[in-house]
Amino acid sequence: MKSDTYHHNDLKENLIKMGLKLFNEEGAENFSIRKVAALCNVSHAAPYRHFKNKEELINAISEYVFSNFKSSLNEVVEKYKSDPKERIIELGKKYVFFMVENPDYLKFAFLTNSGSGVIIKEDNLRSEEYFTFNIFEDCALDFFKSINVKEEDYVQDIIAMWSMVHGLATMLAYKTFSYEGDYLELVENILRKNLNF
Structure with missing residues (x-):
């Protein structure tokens, strides 16, 4: 089990940064919150505290x-x-x-x-x-x-x-x-x- 050791705001920013990396490597079709969570070394449920779905995370990446x-x-x-x-x-x-x-x-x-x-x-x-x-x-x-x-x-x-x-x-x-x-x-x-x- 992965441990969610990030501070609340740090995790959100790291999800965005790792999401940017993943999106560029795999594109929108293969992009998933679960894969971003794995890159951040947190549980697959942790990102949902910040983003309700992958579209919301992609929008946050774009805004960033x-x-x-x-x-x-x-x-x-x-x-x-x-x-x-x-x-x-x-x-x-x-x-x-x-x-x-x-x-x-x-x-x-x-x-x-x-x-x-x-x-x-x-x-x-x-x-x-x-x-x-x-x-x-x-x-x-x-x-x-x-x-x-x-x-x-x-x-x-x-x-x-x-x-x-x-x-x-x-x-x-x-x-x-x-x-x-x-x-x-x-x-x-x-x-x-x-x-x-």
Whole structure:
């Protein structure tokens, strides 16, 4: 019999962390609370003190991932709020840094979900699912306005910028290419070179 020795809040957080790991390894179909309990070395009944079913645990994992990502991005937004160009560059670097340092978050947030997180409608972009994208979009719009980009170019320019940042994050996190220097310097150089609108 496994012993439930965790403090109440510690167990909940560990269930979320181990659940994230399991979800990324096995996907939604093979995900179960019993397997998460085994990873946490607690009885199969212990997780039900926190989550009534696996869907509730998966939702908690999603909230955990995106809340941490959002907090990370908001630190940059606040620090560089008076300089739109530096803010978008630092935001891009933070985006890459967060995903490279937390590849499990990257996989859960973007590589295991088949739904459309960002909707393009009538030349507008918005996301109900990826509220972190909305932070990126708002900062991009401030930058475009500061350098007088035409409004009709906003959508395609935001997609291009997001693709560049997200692509760098994914390739660096999954070692698509090898870079022996400071990868954040590389990211900053690429962003600065490509933000000359």
